[in-house]
Amino acid sequence: MHAAPRKSHRGAVFLCAPNGAFVGELYNFAIMDSKPLPNDLDACHQLIAKLQSQVGQQATELSLKDKLIEEQAHSVLELKADHDKLDEKVIELNLKLEKLLKQLYGRKSERRVDGEGQLFLNLGEEPTPEVISALEEAIREAEQIVDDAEEAKKKRRKKRPEQSDRKFPEHLPRYERVVDLPKDQREGLTLIGYDEVETLECTAAELKVRVTKYAKYAYVADKTKGIVSPERPTGLVEGDRFDASIGVEVVAWKYFYHLPFYRQQDLFAGSGWTPSRSTLQNIEAAVEFALRPLAEYLRDVLKQDRTVGCDDTGVLLITPKAMPDLSVHPRRERIGEVLENAIRLGKPSIKANMWGYYASRLPLVAFDFTVSRHRDGPDDVLGDFEGNLIGDCWSGFQKINVRSDSRIIFAACWAHARRKIDECRSAFPVQVAKLESLIRMLYEVEDQIKDLDDAERLARRQSLSRHVLDLIAEYLDSEAMQSPSVLPKSNLGVAAGYVRRHWQALCRFTEDATIPIDNNDCEQLMKRVATGRKNWMFKGSVAAGERAANLLTMIGSAIRNDLDVRAYLDDVLRRTLGGETNWSAMTPQAWKAEHPESIREYRADERRQAADRKRTRRARRRLLNKSTGRR
Structure with missing residues (x-):
């Protein structure tokens, strides 16, 4: 089969097979016209072979160009995909940046404020009769709440005393200082009375040393019977060097007022005694050791509630240089695994966890310390609990009903x-x-x-x-x-x-x-740990973390009952050192009933006033919705 050149209508010559199939474009028609074609057959064959060689070369070049274009197109698609991923990453990072800036500089309160685009609630086209009745009741209730709030506001204004007429509590000790005119200015004047001005003063805490003398008697007739002396009570530390009041101050200052030991040194130094930090730490350990059974009892009582809230926050734990003795610790396997890994990797510290538990109805809270955020913590504390657990949707909470054989039901927040x-x-x-x-x-x-x-x-x-x-x-x-x-x-x-x-x-x-x-109540409970963490900063050992959890359990429960924390701790510590083990009588709610003078009534008033303000705001909003024709 021979291919013959054919002139195209565009001014170019194509190489075609005898059956008309296209083989390739030869060259421009103008070039064809400038050079005549050969007449003999051999010359034609040579020309055709040459042209076929050129066509093959051009086809190879075109194939390479197509491949290059395909590779470039693929590269463009890859670049576009990378660009889209980068755009998504930028959006994600911008959202994170916005979230962090909001956490740093934004509003901390989660109280909702109507903003631009805020919608009023529409309860559907055809609400049920129960819903309609409830809406009407809510409007009537809102009107009553607003009226009561306005009336209470007027009464408070009438009863508010002037600043100069306010008196300090009567039980505070008083002394008088008379300020008179000089003697030469009193001639011809008659004293008709005094204007009294009460000024509150403050002095540093007073430290006293109690010297207790224990009588010693000897048998004169029979010296082999030894010396007889009165029985000595159990002291907070060996030798009874520190009274329970000192231990209460150390613990209350650290976990109630959030003062680390180095600040406590300054406070004690202002009263004339400068203890070392190790001494303060030993005193804290002694107080916790005495009160540990009571803290464990409070945890057990808390689990008698039907519903318990749980939350957690991180606490820095210093990695020990050598593994501590965990042979008798109930969580030795998990603690050993975490500490061994940290020691092997040379980590100076690890992120441990403090867990908070908040009873829904009983006025109790509890804390627990673990070396990691692992589900073993809640599973261990709630091992004998039966009821509802409310918290965030952490994976450890989600499957707790399966792990507990439906003994615990999880509710989300x-x-x-x-x-x-x-x-x-x-x-x-x-x-x-x-x-x-x-x-x-x-x-x-x-x-x-x-x-x-x-x-x-x-x-x-x-x-x-x-x-x-x-x-x-x-x-x-x-x-x-x-x-x-x-x-x-x-x-x-x-x-x-x-x-x-x-x-x-x-x-x-x-x-x-x-x-x-x-679960907001439990989340607010964890603020005590977060505030303390900014002050004492870390825990030096697992034992220190567990001590903190026990002391926070007692202090947190006392706070929830609006008690004077120091008065409560002082009484139960002395009773515990005295050998009393009636833990039910030393719970904060039982102690509260026996010591009404140690109740902080102003805390209950603050909560009541805050609740009233919230109800009034919501009532005004309901009335606003009604006036705008919204449900």
Whole structure:
């Protein structure tokens, strides 16, 4: 088969096979015209062979160019994919930066404030009669709350004394100092009385040394019987060198006032005694050793409650130079594993954990120290607990019902869910405003039913709260929360996924009246650890961490009962050193009933006033919603 050249209409010559199939373009027609074609067959064959060689070479070059273009296109796609990933990373980092800046410089309070784009709650097109009745009742209640608040405000203004007329408590000791005119200015004047001005003074704490003399008697007739002396009581430390009051001061200053030992040295030095830090540490250890059985008893009593909240925070633990003796420690396996790994890797410290437990109904709290954030901690403390556990959706909590054979039921915290949604406000203002309006309604219901008995509270939750929860679920599945409006990997998409995944646990408060809607009480409890951590900074050993947990258990429970912490610790410490083991009589709630003079009434008043202000704010908001025609 021979190929013959054919002139194209574009002015170029193509090489074609006899059947008309295209072989290749030869060269420009103008070039063909400038040089005549050969007449003999051999010359034609040579020309065709030459042209075929050129065509093959051009085809090879075209193939290389196509391959190069394909590689470049692939590189462009890879660069585009890398660029998209970098864009996602930049967005993620910007969100993290915004979150960190908010944590550093933003509002610390989580109280919701109406902002731009904030929506009022709409309870659906056809709310049930129970919901309508509850709304009408809420409006009537709101009007009454606002009226009572205004009346109370007027009464407080009338009763408020002038600054000069305020008196200090009568039980404070007083002494008088008379300021008179000079004698030469009193001539011809008659004294008609005095203007009294009360000025409060403060002096440094007074330290006294008690010298106790124990009588010694000897048998004169029979010296072999030895010396007879009165029985000596058990002291806080060997030799009874420090009274219980010193131990109470050291412990209260550290875990109630959050003063580390080096600051306590300055306070004691101001009173004339400068102890070493090791002495203060030994005193703390002695107090904890005496009160440890009471702290363990408080933990056991706390677990008698139906619902317990749990939260945790990190504490720095100094890595020991050598493994301590853990042969009798109940958690020796886990502690040994963590410490051995830290020693092997040469870590100077590890992040241990302090856990807080908050009883829903009983006025008790408890703390526990672990060397890591491992589920062994809650599993160990709650090993004999039967009831509800409320907390964040940490993986260790989620499966606790499986590990406990349904003895413990996990309930999720709505404050955590709301916090995740609120972090998306800048990027999704409309969706966040709608979701927060619905969540706010859940809290409105809780505010209305908090004074009801368990049966009525549960009934309201199952009617009102369930209705609002259905609206939240409906909105999460609506078009406004789906792609492309909200991408699954966006911050709001992740927050919505969090709510969807833990929906059953978030709704559990509607199944038991003892379950609170959130775990805020326990989270606030952990502030004591966070504040102390900024002062004493770290724990030097596992034993020191466990001592802190026991002392925080007692101090935290006393605070929850509004007790004078020092008076409570002083009394129970002296009773414990005296050999008393009736722990039920030394619980804060029992001690409170016997010592009303040591109750800090102003703390209860502060909480009551804060609750009244919150109820008034919510009542005004309900009335505002009514005036704007919103439900």
